[in-house]
Amino acid sequence: MNIGIVDADLLGRKKHRFPNLACEKISGYYKEQGYQTELVLDFNDLYKYDKVFVSKVFTDTEMPPFLEQSDTVQFGGTGFYFDKAPKLPDCIEHHMPDYHLYDKWIEKEVRAKKLFCEKKNKKFNEQYFMQQFKEYTDYSIGFLTRGCFRKCKFCVNQKYNRVFLHSPLSEFLDTARKKICLLDDNFLGIGYKERKRMFSELLTSGKRFKFKQGLDERLLDDEICKILFSSKYDGDITFAFDNIEDYDVIHNKLKIIRQYKNRKSVKFYVLVGFGSTDALDIENAFKRIELLFHYGCLPYIMRFQNKNDTPWKISEFRSFYITLARWCNQPSIVKKMSFREFCEANQELHKNKSTLCSSMDAMRMFENKYPDIARKYFDIRFEI
Numbered sequence: 051m052n053i054g055i056v057d058a059d060l061l062g063r064k065k066h067r068f069p070n071l072a073c074e075k076i077s078g079y080y081k082e083q084g085y086q087t088e089l090v091l092d093f094n095d096l097y098k099y100d101k102v103f104v105s106k107v108f109t110d111t112e113m114p115p116f117l118e119q120s121d122t123v124q125f126g127g128t129g130f131y132f133d134k135a136p137k138l139p140d141c142i143e144h145h146m147p148d149y150h151l152y153d154k155w156i157e158k159e160v161r162a163k164k165l166f167c168e169k170k171n172k173k174f175n176e177q178y179f180m181q182q183f184k185e186y187t188d189y190s191i192g193f194l195t196r197g198c199f200r201k202c203k204f205c206v207n208q209k210y211n212r213v214f215l216h217s218p219l220s221e222f223l224d225t226a227r228k229k230i231c232l233l234d235d236n237f238l239g240i241g242y243k244e245r246k247r248m249f250s251e252l253l254t255s256g257k258r259f260k261f262k263q264g265l266d267e268r269l270l271d272d273e274i275c276k277i278l279f280s281s282k283y284d285g286d287i288t289f290a291f292d293n294i295e296d297y298d299v300i301h302n303k304l305k306i307i308r309q310y311k312n313r314k315s316v317k318f319y320v321l322v323g324f325g326s327t328d329a330l331d332i333e334n335a336f337k338r339i340e341l342l343f344h345y346g347c348l349p350y351i352m353r354f355q356n357k358n359d360t361p362w363k364i365s366e367f368r369s370f371y372i373t374l375a376r377w378c379n380q381p382s383i384v385k386k387m388s389f390r391e392f393c394e395a396n397q398e399l400h401k402n403k404s405t406l407c408s409s410m411d412a413m414r415m416f417e418n419k420y421p422d423i424a425r426k427y428f429d430i431r432f433e434i
Contacts (some may be wrong), residue, residue, distance in 0.1 A: 053080045054099030055089040058106035058113055058270050068185050072105045074147035089151050090122040109357035132357045133208040149224055152186045192222030194248050200235035204324045204354055213239035219251045227294040230259035238269040249277050258282045263292035264319045267303045279310035286317040293332040317345040324354040327365035328419050336427035343432045351375040369412040390428040
């Protein structure tokens with residue numbers, strides 16, 4: 051039997067560059083049963099397969115409607131079912147992922163880029179080009195725990211009201227891979243004994259590791275910080291600052307982080323556009339950014355969207371939200387420029403000097419309406 055596996059986000063989103071773990075587990079399981087599995091790279095090729103599994107993570111990933119009419123196609127993932135997505139069967143959920151599922155696609159991308167460079171008479175730096183595929187080639191990926199007790203209304207993770215053990219590291223660890231990527235929803239929410247044991251496993255592996263989701267900074271203490279900031283952590287240590295109501299709690303946790311931070315880079319996801327998309331929401335975003343700047347932590351703007359709509363896109367401040375994200379989400383820029391300086395720099399690069407660029411226009415419009423907010427926050431700077 052030939053099994054076709056569709057990573058819908060890969061086909062439907064231009065810049066998507068993260069493997070679908072469910073797809074890799076499905077492939078791993080069916081390969082062990084003796085079936086042929088293949089990553090589908092074109093929806094028009096589905097006729098070649100006896101059975102097709104389609105998975106997607108994002109609700110706004112578009113799909114061809116004819117797929118719903120096929121008896122051989124099975125769908126799964128939060129992109130289809132949001133917080134009601136059915137679980138994989140245990141025999142698949144706890145199977146070693148097929149980390150080579152994407153190999154042929156990567157090879158195809160490399161060949162295409164190489165050919166393009168040859169036609170344009172440009173030098174092809176394959177090592178640099180391959181950096182975008184590092185999650186596909188360098189990482190063992192999985193969940194040590196599942197669930198979360200927070201029940202945040204903006205979060206897709208509504209299924210459980212607790213954090214529980216899911217799988218041992220050995221279940222998804224490929225010793226030939228250099229790094230580990232953990233997808234846990236709220237790893238720090240597990241009990242002290244289990245958390246300490248799992249940290250020990252990660253450290254004993256000798257491999258660099260990272261948590262893809264933001265860790266719950268409200269659960270930090272001295273012991274956790276000591277482990278995190280002394281470990282072989284891969285990239286930014288990432289937390290989340292979703293609610294302005296948590297300002298005082300997070301302020302206290304930042305004081306703990308500062309004792310252990312050293313030269314580690316710390317990033318906080320900053321959620322915007324959830325409770326509202328008005329001036330108050332923007333002011334609250336800047337208030338959180340200012341606090342993070344004071345402790346040398348990078349903000350990363352996350353614009354809220356759910357399965358039905360994207361509120362910030364229909365806001366009068368749509369362009370402002372875009373500009374805010376462009377400023378914050380580029381570390382090399384936000385470390386050097388205030389928000390005002392960023393908008394002014396964009397204006398300098400604007401081809402038509404007689405008109406305002408979108409960034410400057412958004413800033414000016416907001417500043418004219420809310421000068422007190424602009425005066426307080428538009429010139430704040432990142433503190434090293």
